[in-house]
Amino acid sequence: xxxxxxxxxxxGAARKGKKARRKRELRPLDVLEDEGDEDGGCASESTESSxxxxxxxxxxxxxxxxxxxxxxPGEVARAKKNGLDYLFHLYEQCRxxxxxxxxxxxxxxxxxxxxxxxxVFRYAKKCGASYINKPKMRHYVHxxxxxxxxxxxxxxxxxxxxxxxxxxxAWRQACYAPLVEIAARHGxxxxxVFAAHPRLAIWYVPTRLRQLCHQAxxxxxxxxxxxxxxxx
Amino acid sequence: xxxxxxxxxxxGAARKGKKARRKRELRPLDVLEDEGDEDGGCASESTESSxxxxxxxxxxxxxxxxxxxxxxPGEVARAKKNGLDYLFHLYEQCRxxxxxxxxxxxxxxxxxxxxxxxxVFRYAKKCGASYINKPKMRHYVHxxxxxxxxxxxxxxxxxxxxxxxxxxxAWRQACYAPLVEIAARHGxxxxxVFAAHPRLAIWYVPTRLRQLCHQAxxxxxxxxxxxxxxxx
DNA sequence: AGAAGGACCAGTGGTCCGTA
DNA sequence: AGAAGGACCAGTGGTCCGTA
Numbered sequence: 001x002x003x004x005x006x007x008x009x010x011x012g013a014a015r016k017g018k019k020a021r022r023k024r025e026l027r028p029l030d031v032l033e034d035e036g037d038e039d040g041g042c043a044s045e046s047t048e049s050s051x052x053x054x055x056x057x058x059x060x061x062x063x064x065x066x067x068x069x070x071x072x073p074g075e076v077a078r079a080k081k082n083g084l085d086y087l088f089h090l091y092e093q094c095r096x097x098x099x100x101x102x103x104x105x106x107x108x109x110x111x112x113x114x115x116x117x118x119x120v121f122r123y124a125k126k127c128g129a130s131y132i133n134k135p136k137m138r139h140y141v142h143x144x145x146x147x148x149x150x151x152x153x154x155x156x157x158x159x160x161x162x163x164x165x166x167x168x169x170a171w172r173q174a175c176y177a178p179l180v181e182i183a184a185r186h187g188x189x190x191x192x193v194f195a196a197h198p199r200l201a202i203w204y205v206p207t208r209l210r211q212l213c214h215q216a217x218x219x220x221x222x223x224x225x226x227x228x229x230x231x232x
Numbered sequence: 233x234x235x236x237x238x239x240x241x242x243x244g245a246a247r248k249g250k251k252a253r254r255k256r257e258l259r260p261l262d263v264l265e266d267e268g269d270e271d272g273g274c275a276s277e278s279t280e281s282s283x284x285x286x287x288x289x290x291x292x293x294x295x296x297x298x299x300x301x302x303x304x305p306g307e308v309a310r311a312k313k314n315g316l317d318y319l320f321h322l323y324e325q326c327r328x329x330x331x332x333x334x335x336x337x338x339x340x341x342x343x344x345x346x347x348x349x350x351x352v353f354r355y356a357k358k359c360g361a362s363y364i365n366k367p368k369m370r371h372y373v374h375x376x377x378x379x380x381x382x383x384x385x386x387x388x389x390x391x392x393x394x395x396x397x398x399x400x401x402a403w404r405q406a407c408y409a410p411l412v413e414i415a416a417r418h419g420x421x422x423x424x425v426f427a428a429h430p431r432l433a434i435w436y437v438p439t440r441l442r443q444l445c446h447q448a449x450x451x452x453x454x455x456x457x458x459x460x461x462x463x464x
Numbered sequence: 465a466g467a468a469g470g471a472c473c474a475g476t477g478g479t480c481c482g483t484a
Numbered sequence: 485a486g487a488a489g490g491a492c493c494a495g496t497g498g499t500c501c502g503t504a
Contacts, residue, residue, distance in 0.1 A: 139499090
């Protein structure tokens with residue numbers, strides 16, 4: 001409480017042109033630089049140069065990850081695209097990174113995170129997993145949640161959206177409804193649903209999903225077959 | 233990471249004369265002012281004017297709480313002092329405040345804290361419990377932990393330290409050793425010990441206690457009858 | 465247009481140290 | 485001296501929005 005008195009409160013507007021968002025110019029191999037930092041460098045440097053990464057053989061310009069496309073289970077995405085199996089694989093990698101951070105913390109007598117925190121993302125970067133970042137992982141958590149909680153339903157949804165030629169954004173939106181239904185069967189307690197699943201418990205419940213469960217609860221006791229909400 | 237590059241790292245030195253620690257001049261009844269703030273004012277204004285509070289009948293100057301003295305279980309502290317039953321009572325109050333914050337959050341579809349967080353302390357203040365504050369509660373958590381985990385041992389320690397005429401600081405220090413022993417019986421996993429006790433699970437494990445457990449584990453498998461560590 | 469992610473900001477955990 | 489607690493700060497959770 002130093003700044004003011006109340007201000008725009010969380011998810012509101014009031015962000016506009018503050019502080020001139022200077023972007024530091026991209027330098028190749030940035031990740032490898034702040035070594036010798038304590039806090040533990042990666043335990044194995046498992047660069048995991050596998051799957052859909054960007055970057056290609058050539059030059060200096062750091063490449064973004066290829067965008068995701070809706071793929072069926074088992075299907076490999078074509079050129080310049082990443083599939084959804086790859087997306088879910090990233091969540092599994094984060095889990096492994098978390099486990100490593102926990103082990104290291106316990107060895108040193110430090111407090112260990114129980115969730116995938118900033119510390120874990122930082123650690124992942126140090127291990128060379130530059131393709132993992134917080135905004136991306138948070139963006140798709142609920143998609144991963146559906147995959148964990150009802151793989152059948154998740155697979156069906158992927159096939160349907162692929163067949164319809166929908167883009168990733170549409171598929172992502174569509175993942176909410178089945179989750180709300182699952183939550184409904186547990187008294188609309190999404191937190192409990194996440195907590196009960198070992199691979200999901202390490203992820204924060206996304207705000208949007210929590211909101212949808214809350215508002216679905218408000219609408220009486222019909223266990224909601226909500227058509228995918230039009231726009232949010 | 234905006235400031236610099238590494239700096240003094242957590243509990244180190246490097247705090248000295250920064251930013252001229254301006255103290256805002258005390259105003260009486262400060263707490264009652266920032267009402268109408270959303271985020272939920274207190275649900276009951278349970279001012280709890282009970283126990284050892286300071287302040288006295290008279291004038292404007294906001295009073296500090298009376299300092300604690302080592303008292304036996306059931307003993308009421310004499311003039312201008314607060315006893316240890318009162319101290320432990322504060323922890324129970326915080327728990328109730330947490331439960332209220334959780335209820336309110338769930339009603340509103342917001343995420344609910346699982347621990348006594350800043351939010352809970354803020355809420356307690358709004359409810360008129362101005363005698364509750366974070367530094368104090370954090371300072372004595374491990375004393376409360378011993379009270380929860382082994383009331384017999386806790387009571388014995390209180391009697392012993394009272395008999396010896398020790399001050400609160402000495403008693404507080406002495407609370408560490410029995411806790412380390414308890415942790416030792418659980419593989420030195422203090423986090424697990426705290427997590428397993430419902431009234432304790434809502435408190436963060438104090439750094440110092442974690443350190444002591446860690447270093448006790450390092451010293452072989454003797455389940456540590458550690459004499460109270462001389463100074464830290 | 466649709467999407468990936470650097471960078472920002474309000475509010476957190478942790479505790480020092482000026483105060484009484 | 486011993487102790488209570490205001491206030492600070494590094495690093496967090498959350499996500500916007502300039503970028504490609």
